[in-house]
Every structure is written in C-alpha cells, then in structure tokens.
Amino acid sequence: MKHPLKPVLLSALLLCMTAGVSMAEDEMPELPAELQATLDALPDEKREYLMEEGEGFAGTWEKLFVRLRGKTSTEIEAFVDAMQYLENASKFNPETDMASIPLNTEAKDFNGWKLMNPRALATQREPGPINLSYYAQGGRGGIQTFANAPVAIYPEDLVAGDVEVAIVGAPLDMGTYYRGQKFGPQAMRTGYYHGGNDMATMVNPSKVLSIVDYGDIAIDNMSSELSVHHVRERVAEIARTGAIPFIVGGDHSLEYPDIAGLADVHGKGSFGVVHFDSHFDAGKGQAHYITHGQPVYRAIKEGHVKGENFIQVGLRGPWPGAWGFEWMRNNGMRYHPMAEVEKKGWKAVMEDALREAREGTEKLFISFDVDVLDPAFVPGTGTPVPGGLTMREAIPIVRALCTESEMIGFEIVELDPLLDNTYRSALNANYIMHACLTGIAMRKTGITDGSYLSELSTEDNQPRAGKRALKDGDAEEIDPDYGRPQR
C-alpha cells in the first residue's frame, strides 16, 4: 500500500538529489552525502525504484539509508534486484500458480453437506417449536439449547410458532488462523446464565419473546468460500419468516454472509450496522475471497450496507494504520476506537454511538466480536487485544441499541472456548446475547428508552441510610443450627 504522500516525497527527494540542495527537515530526511554518489551510479530505473519503494520496504527513509550506508553501487544494485524479485515473486504467476483451488466435482456427495432433509424423510409432526425439557419448570435438564429455548428445525416451525428470535449456530472457523471458533455454539449452549430475567430492567426475554434454538447451519470447514454462501441462504431463510436471526459463530467471516443475507430480505442499504470489535475487519486485496479480516470491506463494497450507516466501536491495537481510517472516512463510516474512550470517557462515547445508530435507518444489525471485550473477560478468542471494553460497559450499550432500534439481526463471533480453560468467555458471550434479547423484549413491552432501569431493582422507595424501613416485612425464622451435626 503506497502512502499518499510518497509521490511528493519522491519528487522532492529526486529534485534534491539532482540539485544538491538540502531538504526541509520537517518533510523528509536529508540524503546522506556519502550515498549520493553511489546512488547516482545506479541505472536510472533501479534508482527510481529504490526511491519509490525503499521507504515502504525499510520502514522509514532513515532506516533505508542505514541499510545502504557503506555499500558500493554494485551492492546497492543487488539490494534493488532483491526488492524487485520479492515484489514480482509475490504476485500471481499463471505458469506456476493455481488460479482457483480445484474441487472434486466427481464426488457423489458434492452438495451433500448442505442439503436439507426432504420432508418425506423427516419425522412427521405438527410444525412449531419443540420443547426439549421434560421438567415442568424448564430447568437444566433435557437437552441444552441456546437461551434454554425450545428447538425449531424448518422455516414452517418458525412461522407456526410466531417465532421472534431464531438463534442459530454457524461453526465456521476457516477464516482465521487461530482456530477453535467452531466450538463457539456448543460452548454457548452449555454455558451458564443464558436465559431468564434481566435484573437491571426486570424484563425477562424468555417470557416476553418467542425464542428458539434453530440448530447449526452446515459448514464446509475445508472452505470458507463455499460456506459463506450457504450461511447467507440460511440467514435469509430465517429473516423471511419474520424472525430475527441471532447468529452464534464461528469466526468473523460470518459478518459478510449475515449482512448479505439480511440485505437479500430487507433490501440493500436499508439497515445500519454497529460493529463491536478490536479490529476494523475491512482488509482487502488478500488472495482469499473472505477471511475474518475482510467482511466489512466486502459488505460495504457490494453495497449491502451504506458506509454512513456503519459504526465501529472498540478498535485498538496496531490494525488498521492510517490508510484504514482514511478508507472508513472516505466511505462515510463512523468509528469509536478505545483511544476515544480514553479521551472522552465511555459514557460520552456510548451516547455518541447510540445517537449515530438512531440516524438514518431504524433497522439495525449488531455484529459483536467478543475480542472487543478486554482479554480479562474473554481470554477465549483467537486475536485478543488488551485495553478493551469491560462487561459493565458492553452490557448497557448492547441492551440500549436493541431497545432503541428495530433489530433485524445480531451475531456474536470469535468465541474460541479451546483457548479458555474456564467458562468465563462463554459466560460473558451469553451475557452479551442476553443483553440484546432483553432490549428486544423491552421494546416489545413498550419501553423505548434504552437507558431504562427498573425502579424495583435500583431504588423503589427503599429506606435511605439512617432511616427505618417503611413497613415491617414478615421476618423469616432462621434456625442458627441448621446443617450442624446433632449432639
């Protein structure tokens, strides 16, 4: 990637080299005098190449000059030859490289991995959600599911059950090199605290909403490229029934098919996205069609979501550099890196992000990469970055976004339980998903203010310090000897 200032630097440098004048100190370094003669002795084409690519190759002009210092013209020419060799050898070569990865199209089960079971072969039953718990109060028995919810298998189950939220696993992890995200769905199904009452608001999404576990989407974990198209079809299938797809990844490659599938149903550019992540995931120009570092670029480039409706929260670490921020600004995107949180405090940043999310379109998709949280909360993720959000920062913004917007989709990605020998990562991931379910349930019950908190669980006329209770409750008799061995 060329730095946009480079042509200016280059022409100024060449001018200085030929005219022998010193360069302005604040713009570029002075070409060391001992280098001038050796560089002048280079063939024009090689000297120009060195002046064009040398800075990017060495890191800075100063570092380049250090590497060239004391070398003869012949040695510098060999240095330039090596640079040119690397550049050319890195490119696609039709004589030695495969332009595409061949598949065995003779395979009898080529499409078998993603074929839906024909209804004639499926167990006959009435369509609708299936409650898998044989315990009267639900409990932890039966078969574990997302949010302790009943199960649905086919779109007609979603329609028959008037399902509002269908949580579906997408165990894809070929888009990352630190794998194990394919185990994210099963970790979240077996985790603690993934359903029930939200104490902050005293709203219970499990009671207010019709939620189902929609199983896992089939993934060909030998190919992200093949898998994402199938994910897109399945996400669209859920959205077409009117249910909100909640996708549990899986790596962040999923953001592309999740957004594209929603655009197939709701229309391109009809909804906003809030992308929680320590990385901006808008990499481009890589050999692979999709990875967990490229979904944002692809979703914006293909027009599924407008840049002006795309908001990034929690960016930090070394990626992207200046070009990435320029790319986001050129596309009208908004971003709130942790540097901004350091500057203004979380509350102000959160309020900005909430205000931006309300602009434009009412419909919203949330993409939550668990690595936006500090590694203290989620060690189980492939690319953790220190200095992230706390759970006490993340819960209120997710709950508020899901209350104040017409949610059309939600994904939680990059949970890798293999990297965490505790249950904390899955626990926190479930809490984030529950915060959004709570927000959707709040909206359904008529609460439109995302900052709403229940008076019962916060104040509710409790006696202030030094005051007695307004009325005496029924004091419970407690046996102080309970559980002690009898003498």
Ligand SMILES: [Mn+2]
């Ligand atoms: Mn990501």
